[in-house]
Amino acid sequence: MAPPIAYSLIATDLDGTLLRGDDTLSDRSRSALAAAVAAGARHLVVTGRPAPRVQPLLAELGGTGLAVCGQGAQLYDAGTHRMVWSVTLDRELADTALGKIEAEVGYVYAAVDQDGVDGLTLIEPGYEMPHPTLPAVRVPRRDDLWAEPISKVLLRHPYLSDDALAAAARQVVGSMATVTMSGPGTVELQPSGVTKATGLARAADLMGLEPSGTIAFGDMPNDIPMFAWAARGVAMANAHPELKATADEVTLSNEEDGIAVVLERLLEDGRRGPGAAASRA
Known part of the structure; x- marks a missing residue:
């Protein structure tokens, strides 16, 4: 049986966060996300990129579910190739x-x-x-x-x-x-009023998930609302100072597989049991 993981929803930004500078996803990051999903978590892309610019990456990730795009203005369903919800700027x-x-x-x-x-x-x-x-x-x-x-x-x-x-x-x-x-x-x-947090909240509601079970990863000030909504916000080492100031944790950079480092630790804590994280703090 797959080991448990502390968070039921993993929300990741793309550029400067999950993706490397050449717009690729490392094997380590891909494996860590796959292991977290196997352990029962859901992975949700939350990006400033519009839906058409996310589709190839979602296909690479094997994603068939929801993605928050356009800074929260679009909720895209990769499985049906349709927009579940969107709001336009006049x-x-x-x-x-x-x-x-x-x-x-x-x-x-x-x-x-x-x-x-x-x-x-x-x-x-x-x-x-x-x-x-x-x-x-x-x-x-x-x-x-x-x-x-x-x-x-x-x-x-x-x-x-x-x-x-x-x-x-x-x-x-x-x-x-x-x-x-x-x-x-x-x-x-x-x-007006649209942020990554509003898009993330809408997606989580449709998935039946809560802020208390969400960990979010980002690198820029547009991720601040997402961090405020989620239970835990993790900034990359290359993140903007404004985001680092609001983060619960700073991990390694996107070039150093910072997301994978955190997910691997969470999975290891899950294998060790409920007291593992506290004993290492």
Whole structure:
């Protein structure tokens, strides 16, 4: 019989967390997740990537269940290739918010993730994808970004840091949208009130699971709401200082299989019995 594990739900971010810098999943991480699932846990991807950019990885993981995508704006079912739930960002509001940001910090480069299981990532002239392995379609004008419903807007500034751009955006956007920072060169606007935590909570409810049984892994400030919702939040060694400050634990980096290290320890504690973790503390 498979050994027990302390958490029934393992929520993992992708970029900078589960995936290595080359967008691959290590054999060790794959094995640790498989062992945790065999022990009775569920693995849930909770990512800023839109659903179309997650599908190949879910197939590689053998996942046929739910995935939280688009910073919590999308709940995707890999088994049926359909969106269980999604919320879009009003395009007129997004354009207005973008104008307010530019009035504060000068011209920014923008991109959008379209809604839907086959939605495209559109980028305007001058915008460079932070993850060059992810496909995108360049459009000739900013107005072309608003052609179809969108889940979020991605922003880059010619010289401001991500922290400075995110702070300025929050100040002028207010309640019009949620501003997140999800990776190097990735400041985003998403529907107001939508976070990874709201998406995770919706997925967990459908799975019949609770925050008290959830462990979450992440690396950027957009993971802070997820950490607040889960019973335990584990930041990677390469994580942003803001996330580390809220974490219950800091593990090794994504390049060093930090998630696997924690899961292997939890599985070993399960084999030893309820008092194992306390005796090692």
